Every structure is written in C-alpha cells, then in structure tokens.
Amino acid sequence: MSSSHLYFIAPFRTLPSSPSLPNLHRIPLLVSRSSHPLTHKALVFSTGIRGVSGSGRYCWRTMAEKGKGKVEVFDSEEDLSVSLGKYTADLADKFSKEKGSFTVVxxxxxLIKSLRKLVEPPYVDAVDWSTWHVFWVDERVVPKDHDDSNYKLAFDGFLSKIPVLPGNVYAINDALSAEGAADDYETCLKHLVKSNVISVSAATGFPKFDLMLLGMGPDGHVASLFPGHPLVKENEKWVTFIKDSPKPPPERITFTFPVINSSAHIALVVCGAGKAAPVNAALGNGQNSDMLPVQMVSPEGELDWFLDKDAASKL
Structure with a gap:
C-alpha cells in the first residue's frame, strides 16, 4: 500500500479533490491508495476520518482503534436508519447465499424503530425473509402481549410487516419463571446449534450468531447486563436470568457476554444526547476505572457503531 497527501478542510461537509486550494487552513493527512478512485465519497484517512456526503446529508466515520470497532456518526436518526437498513440487508444476503440461513438477534x-427501512421498498420485497431466524438478546419476563415485552415491540414494529416464517421466530416461553425461561431458551439454542441453524465459534465454543443488533441504555448497559451487576462476569452460561434489574421490569433473561462476543457481526445502535457520556466512555480517550457493560462488547467478528450526532456529541 502506498500513501499520498490530501488535506482535511473544515467545516467538514465535502472533501477537496485537490491539495492545492489556496488560502485555506490545511492539515496534512495520509491516505491509503487502493484500486478505487479517490473521491469524496470513499476516503479512509490514517487519522481515522471518512467523509460521506450527498443528497443534502452527510456522516463522518471514524475507524477506531483495535477493539473499539468502526464508528459511523449520522446527521440524523433518519440517515442512520437508512444506513442500518442497507447494512442489515447486505449481511442477510451474504449469509443466506453462503449457508442458506441468516441468524439475527x-x-x-x-432499535426496532431504527430497523423501519427494512419494511419498506426496496428491502421488504427484495430480502429473502425465508432464511431469517430471529432471536432476542434479552427479554423481560412478562406476557408476550405486555407493553414491556421486547417480543411485542419487535412484532408490532417489524416482524408483523415482513414475511418471516413464524417457526423461525424464537421468543421466550412466557409461562415460565425467569430462571425457567432462561434455561428453556438456552436449551432451544443448543438444539439449533445441533441442527446447524446456529453456527458455533471455533475459538470459544459458544453460539456464533451472524448479526447481533444491540442498543445501549443511558447507564451504558447492553442486553440486560447492567453496570456493577454480577451477571456481567458470567462466563459459562449461554443464557441467564436477572430478578433485580435496576430498570423495570425487574425479571429478565439475557444472553451472556461470551455469547454476545462470539458474534460474527455486532451493530451497536445508539441515538440521543442522553447516551453521549457512555458513548464517550467506550470510544473516547479518557480512562475510566469502572468499565461499563458497553465497553465489554468486543466480538471476535466485526463491530460497527451507528450513532446519531447527539449520541456522539461528547466524542
């Protein structure tokens, strides 16, 4: 790979095609040369910034240090949802062609609102929904028709609007206790591993989902793994339960970090200024002695952050 010099010029909306623009404050940057033409739509800098502009919208992308993943910041939640829809559809197509199925958590x-583009053209008609197998990274132990149910949220906003096969949607048994529901869900996953619906990580032996779509709370929790709770250290079970969630409802089941981090792809989707502090803790340069759960997301595969500009405001 050879390198050449370009310049970053603020304010950042578009990138110049020439380094010789006069009378502008210029910062030299190294750009890796590839077989693709260098344009303002496809530039990755050694500083980590990529610019994307067009159609009146723009985003900037940082290629964060190893372990933190790729970060994309959008001017609006609408732009984020457009990109997330394409990202998810592309991965679904990739895995469906490679192995005949797509396991998505x-x-x-x-998060469900941010997936809304998938139920619109062109995706709703173009995606092969018959290959999808849908799971939940965590669930509240409430009836499926309860307003607190993650299943109900996903069904109302997403699953009821796509032709996914009902037998490929794996909700918890809401007739069981929290402990019973967690054990039952883990048994379901183990059966699907044996039947080759879910892959297994060669490195960890834990189930390896194709794509895990995660949100994050204002306290930095992911799934139902909360700051300071003993469950963040669980490293043997695939699915466990919590009866004292600091956020209601108190009883939940959740995937553990070994399962989360065995994923082939994880998308962390975060919007809103109220979540800017934990985003900065995870992606900024500051040192925090108390690691937040979101900082423990480190898949063996690829990690992509989808942030709106408010969530990224402290970076």
Missing part, C-alpha cells in the same frame, strides 16, 4: 428500546 434483536434487542429492545429504539
């Missing part, structure tokens, strides 16, 4: 919160 959902979370609750605003």
């Amino acid at each position: 959902l979370s609750g919160g605003s």
Whole structure:
C-alpha cells in the first residue's frame, strides 16, 4: 500500500479533490491508495476520518482503534436508519447465499424503530425473509402481549410487516419463571446449534450468531447486563436470568457476554444526547476505572457503531 497527501478542510461537509486550494487552513493527512478512485465519497484517512456526503446529508466515520470497532456518526436518526437498513440487508444476503440461513438477534428500546427501512421498498420485497431466524438478546419476563415485552415491540414494529416464517421466530416461553425461561431458551439454542441453524465459534465454543443488533441504555448497559451487576462476569452460561434489574421490569433473561462476543457481526445502535457520556466512555480517550457493560462488547467478528450526532456529541 502506498500513501499520498490530501488535506482535511473544515467545516467538514465535502472533501477537496485537490491539495492545492489556496488560502485555506490545511492539515496534512495520509491516505491509503487502493484500486478505487479517490473521491469524496470513499476516503479512509490514517487519522481515522471518512467523509460521506450527498443528497443534502452527510456522516463522518471514524475507524477506531483495535477493539473499539468502526464508528459511523449520522446527521440524523433518519440517515442512520437508512444506513442500518442497507447494512442489515447486505449481511442477510451474504449469509443466506453462503449457508442458506441468516441468524439475527434483536434487542429492545429504539432499535426496532431504527430497523423501519427494512419494511419498506426496496428491502421488504427484495430480502429473502425465508432464511431469517430471529432471536432476542434479552427479554423481560412478562406476557408476550405486555407493553414491556421486547417480543411485542419487535412484532408490532417489524416482524408483523415482513414475511418471516413464524417457526423461525424464537421468543421466550412466557409461562415460565425467569430462571425457567432462561434455561428453556438456552436449551432451544443448543438444539439449533445441533441442527446447524446456529453456527458455533471455533475459538470459544459458544453460539456464533451472524448479526447481533444491540442498543445501549443511558447507564451504558447492553442486553440486560447492567453496570456493577454480577451477571456481567458470567462466563459459562449461554443464557441467564436477572430478578433485580435496576430498570423495570425487574425479571429478565439475557444472553451472556461470551455469547454476545462470539458474534460474527455486532451493530451497536445508539441515538440521543442522553447516551453521549457512555458513548464517550467506550470510544473516547479518557480512562475510566469502572468499565461499563458497553465497553465489554468486543466480538471476535466485526463491530460497527451507528450513532446519531447527539449520541456522539461528547466524542
């Protein structure tokens, strides 16, 4: 790989095609040369910044240090949802062609809203939904028709609008206790591993999902793994339960970090200024002695952050 010099010029909306623009404050940057033409739509700098502009919208991307993944910051949640839809559809197509199935794990919160582009053209008609197998990274132990249910949230906002096969949607048994529901869900996963629906990580022996779509709470929690809770250290079980969640409802089941981090791809989708502090803790340069759960997300595969500009405001 050879390198050449370009310049970053603020304010950052577009990138110049020439380094010889006069009378502008210029910062030299090293750009890796590839077989693709260097344009303002496809530039990755050694500083980590990529610019993307067009159609009145833009985002900037940082290629964060190893272990933190790729970070994309969007001007609006609408732009984020457009990109997330394409990202998810592309991965679904890739895995469906490679192995005939696509295992995707959902979370609750605003994540389902951010997937809304998938239920619109062109994706709703173009995606091969028959290959999808849908799971939840965590679930509240409530009836499926309860407003707190992650299943209900996903069904109302996403699953009811796509032709996914009902037998390929794996919700918890809401008739069981928290402990019973966790054990039952883990048994379900083990059966699907044996039947080759879910892959297994050669490195860890834990189930390896194709894509895990995670949100994050204002306290930095992911799934139902909360700051300071003993469950963040669970390293043997695939699925466990919590009865004292600091966020209601108190009883939940959750994947453990060994399962989360065995994923082939993880997308962390975070919007809103209220989540800027934990985003900065995870992606900024500051040192924090108390590691947040979101900082423990480190898949053996690829990690992609999808942030709106408010969530990224402290970076």
